[in-house]
Amino acid sequence: MTGSLVIAGLGPGDAALVTPEVTQALARATDVVGYIPYVRRVPARPGLTRHETDNREELDRATHALQMAEAGRHVVVVSSGDPGVFAMAAAVFEAVEAGPKAWRDLDIRVLPGITAMLAAAAHIGAPLGHDFCAINLSDNLKPQALIEKRLRLALEADFAIALYNPRSRARPDGFGHALDLMRQICAPSRVLVFARAVSTPEEEIRVARLAEASPEMADMRTVVLIGSSATRIIARDGAPFVYTPRSVPE
Amino acid sequence: MTGSLVIAGLGPGDAALVTPEVTQALARATDVVGYIPYVRRVPARPGLTRHETDNREELDRATHALQMAEAGRHVVVVSSGDPGVFAMAAAVFEAVEAGPKAWRDLDIRVLPGITAMLAAAAHIGAPLGHDFCAINLSDNLKPQALIEKRLRLALEADFAIALYNPRSRARPDGFGHALDLMRQICAPSRVLVFARAVSTPEEEIRVARLAEASPEMADMRTVVLIGSSATRIIARDGAPFVYTPRSVPE
Numbered sequence A, B: 001m002t003g004s005l006v007i008a009g010l011g012p013g014d015a016a017l018v019t020p021e022v023t024q025a026l027a028r029a030t031d032v033v034g035y036i037p038y039v040r041r042v043p044a045r046p047g048l049t050r051h052e053t054d055n056r057e058e059l060d061r062a063t064h065a066l067q068m069a070e071a072g073r074h075v076v077v078v079s080s081g082d083p084g085v086f087a088m089a090a091a092v093f094e095a096v097e098a099g100p101k102a103w104r105d106l107d108i109r110v111l112p113g114i115t116a117m118l119a120a121a122a123h124i125g126a127p128l129g130h131d132f133c134a135i136n137l138s139d140n141l142k143p144q145a146l147i148e149k150r151l152r153l154a155l156e157a158d159f160a161i162a163l164y165n166p167r168s169r170a171r172p173d174g175f176g177h178a179l180d181l182m183r184q185i186c187a188p189s190r191v192l193v194f195a196r197a198v199s200t201p202e203e204e205i206r207v208a209r210l211a212e213a214s215p216e217m218a219d220m221r222t223v224v225l226i227g228s229s230a231t232r233i234i235a236r237d238g239a240p241f242v243y244t245p246r247s248v249p250e
Helices: A020-027 A058-070 A088-098 A101-105 A116-124 A144-156 A174-185 B020-027 B058-070 B088-098 B101-105 B116-124 B144-156 B174-185
Strands: A004-009 A031-035 A049-053 A074-079 A107-111 A132-136 A160-164 A191-196 A204-209 A222-226 A232-234 A241-243 B004-009 B031-035 B049-053 B074-079 B107-111 B132-136 B160-164 B191-196 B204-209 B222-226 B232-234 B241-243
Touching: A004 A020, A004 A058, A004 A088, A020 A107, A031 A058, A049 A058, A058 A074, A058 A088, A058 A101, A074 A088, A088 A101, A088 A107, A088 B232, A088 B241, A107 B116, A116 A160, A116 A191, A116 A204, A116 A222, A116 B107, A132 A144, A144 A160, A144 A174, A144 B144, A232 B088, A241 B088, B004 B020, B004 B058, B004 B088, B020 B107, B031 B058, B049 B058, B058 B074, B058 B088, B058 B101, B074 B088, B088 B101, B088 B107, B116 B160, B116 B191, B116 B204, B116 B222, B132 B144, B144 B160, B144 B174
Parallel strands: A004 A074, A004 A107, A031 A049, A031 A074, A132 A160, B004 B074, B004 B107, B031 B049, B031 B074, B132 B160
Antiparallel strands: A132 B132, A160 A222, A191 A204, A191 A222, A232 A241, B160 B222, B191 B204, B191 B222, B232 B241
């Protein structure tokens, strides 16, 4: 009995952003595994078992998925966004490396998805239109000092920056520290985009200059985009456009 | 007559990676505009005019698209990958900002797509599974000194890094310089992934340690992924998996 394991990205929320490749993998799955709200995005149907797990149980979830694939099931691990960006793909490969040798020979595939920063950028213009970074502000899995070092060097390099997981109830202060650091390095006119619940009915996108930004503008459903020093706002009736020019003059 | 302008990402090549949102936009377009090979990915049909333009004419192409939208056409500007990542979205907004005031009130939308680095990462495992950067190595639009500064700071910050446009016939040396810089900062065991023509029938993915890497491993169809210092190779029969763990220990 030959099973398979697919780690699939569901995109940020809108069904029109799920790739056909992912839709096809879900159609042939026997089991879907993931964090509760993501699993619930996959409609129930006969022959499909949906395994909902709590957050912060990524390694257990990955191990369970691998065991089912080994037993011959067709398992899809679902992530929001792209599974390779602060999501389940790395957790599955950690489990593969630590697990029995036979797991390395399983049919394992990662299917990319639209990650939050790219959907957020698209919905406001092209703020990541030049070199950029993605930094996870959560200190669950890395030291706060490393977060600050990376953010400082990324600002010195004048990248546009996407901040994932900027702030949560358990970590109310991280994003405030990031703003403090930005104020040491960037001009008060630096452009920020706060994109909340992108591509869902609750989507809310707010543009602010650094001088007006405050920690409360971000929550656990927000991705924050920090422009480079060249990022521009195009004012218009309604929401502005924000973009980063392709050129940097000599 | 109310026209519209959509800047759409076709993904890296495979039709199964084109989002339904983009497919719908193409179905209602009167005009498709873009670089020749991307426009040819959109099938001809009655009522659709396909405007093929050469590379390096991004601003002219953007202006033409805006003029047609202003005249009431439904125009889709197509990019490979994601239009906000080293592609057409920024060029369109440059043209909007420089153009007549009326262009700001046009119905302009950007539709995200699967960008090459995320498809490449998915096809080899999860090498971008932690904080990462995207750097365009082309010096067409920015000074070489800025490229080297950004790469140096990104390596010091220990990001995983995706290099777009690492090498072309017109720029044979840029990627060699990048390798030289990496050799000053990184251990010889640093993991690199050379992903060529991702998700097309010509896809070729090669994993190499820095000590074995050479400039010829990259060409204009390659995206190069540089692991962080923590990136690991899982050996197996056939192609290995490459991933970056989610955690960085204190």
